[in-house]
Amino acid sequence: MGGLNLKQLEGLSSEVIIERGKNAVMNTYGRLPMTIVKGDGAWVWDTEEKRYLDFLTGLAVNSLGHSHPAIVRAVQEQAKEIMHTSNLYWIPNQVALAERLVENSFADKVFFCNSGAEANEAAFKLARKYAKKNFGAHKYEVVTLENSFHGRTLATLTLTGQTKYQEGFDPLPVGCSYAKLNDLESLKAKVNINTAAVFIEPIQGEGGVLPASLEFLQGARELCDQFDALLIFDEVQCGIGRTGKLFAYEWSGVVPDIMTLAKALGGGVPIGAMLATDKVANAFQPGDHASTFGGNPLATAAGCAVLDVMLEDGFMAGVQERSGYFQKGLEELASKYLTGDPVRGQGFIIGWPVSKLGPEIVEACRLNGLLINCVGGKILRFLPPLIVEKPEMDKALEILDAVFSELW
Ligand SMILES: Cc1ncc(COP(=O)(O)O)c(C=O)c1O
Structure with missing residues (x-):
């Protein structure tokens, strides 16, 4: 009998899953070579148990973070x-x-x-x-x-x-x-x-x-x-x-x-x-x-x-306050590295225009444990969970700083 049942999936490496996926799943996405198998709040884990800060939230879906109780x-x-x-x-x-x-x-x-x-x-x-x-x-x-x-x-x-x-x-x-x-x-x-x-x-x-x-x-x-x-x-x-x-x-x-x-x-x-x-x-x-x-x-x-x-009292005020903090952090990095056009967006939908190296920055962030993406080839897009806390935002800013100091 061909094909995996759910039990047999356990413990398979991402290489094996990706290889089998290429054979069986229609080729409509340019996917990254990783599989995410677990999430908690702003964090996700891949098959190899590496942890990432998820500042993309499945493309603005997991807004309350992963596995919100x-x-x-x-x-x-x-x-x-x-x-x-x-x-x-x-x-x-x-x-x-x-x-x-x-x-x-x-x-x-x-x-x-x-x-x-x-x-x-x-x-x-x-x-x-x-x-x-x-x-x-x-x-x-x-x-x-x-x-x-x-x-x-x-x-x-x-x-x-x-x-x-x-x-x-x-x-x-x-x-x-x-x-x-x-x-x-x-x-x-x-x-x-x-x-x-x-x-x-x-x-x-x-x-x-x-x-x-x-x-x-x-x-x-x-x-x-x-x-x-x-x-x-x-x-x-x-x-x-x-x-x-x-x-x-x-x-x-x-x-x-x-x-x-x-x-x-x-x-x-x-x-x-x-x-x-x-x-x-x-x-x-x-x-x-x-x-x-x-x-x-x-x-x-x-x-x-x-x-x-x-709709709980204070939830949106918290989003406004914490997103302002993150946007300010990104603005500081944009002026530190002279990336050009201003950081834009509202709340936790933020775009950081970079005139070059968009995909390379995204990949370096991923390797350093931060998931973001790039739209239009040169705008870094951030869609963190609305529940993200300051230490997590600081960590994301620290990773970005390290990546820019290496690549820019
Ligand atoms: C503004 C907007 N409208 C529509 C869609 C399509 O949504 P879906 O992929 O759920 O069909 C998207 C997806 O990214 C979107 O961003």
Whole structure:
């Protein structure tokens, strides 16, 4: 009998796992030569029991750190009861999570799915349905931003304003055009009576940790109102506490009509959500959209546990305080090594532009026990867990200092 069972995996070296992975797993990722098998708080361990500080958190997913007791407990208890029932029936945890999201945001209704791309796909569909129903068949166009990232399904890679993700997959769905971030004139040139929606990440994550300016967000809101288009915020990466508020839009005060979430919402259990006002959500009727797994008892138990922790008094203030400390530490290193453009971002989504050596710095950090990554080839990206403490941040800064003194 070929193949490994779970028991046989124990004790295998990363070399063996990687070798077997190359044979059996489809080749869609440029993976690093390591396997992470255990985590606790801000730390993870590889197969060889080497310890790393995880300042990437599985791409902004493990925001409460690894194995947070509240999430572990919620998942274990729910798994013992029932893991999945389908949306043919009401799901108590799903109702509870929807209520918490609604109570703490602009939204009135929530649709649950399993990933960021699915949340954006749902938003795209809802925007088109709403526009056609209320204004007619001509109104189906969607404006997104250059350099944005919205996912890898056919529709969401069309929303994604980076041709490298689209090449080879055409013909793409019609009706998308791309404006420039923080350039209101460029947005004005694209939005008109045919526009169903404008998609914006309040902070572009994969695009290089680029925050949308207050004026741009306000201008986008006004344009959308003028042309009866919906403003959609993709908070898949920057939402759920990452910026030091539950939702990034709270910093600007600019309120969208639809917002998408995923990543940190389940603390490691896959979940996505699309939130909307009643006026917009009412465009969907039973049968218009669905997901077998969406909002299942297990995923929404995890989501409820995440919000329980994040909504505790003082949690966000702590994130703001500690992220300010880390950002300041990075700024000091940036001026020590004269790396050029300023460190940017908000809370614990931070980009440090380096004009050269991005991948080499990331690799040297990894070898020295710090996990970060590099977006756009030259922006070091930091997405530490929101629970990270000062000694861990000091350790990360110390590793970065050593790496820069060696490589820069
Ligand atoms: C802003 C944003 N939207 C959407 C996505 C896609 O999410 P997923 O990979 O869960 O489909 C990502 C993933 O990085 C993202 O950063």
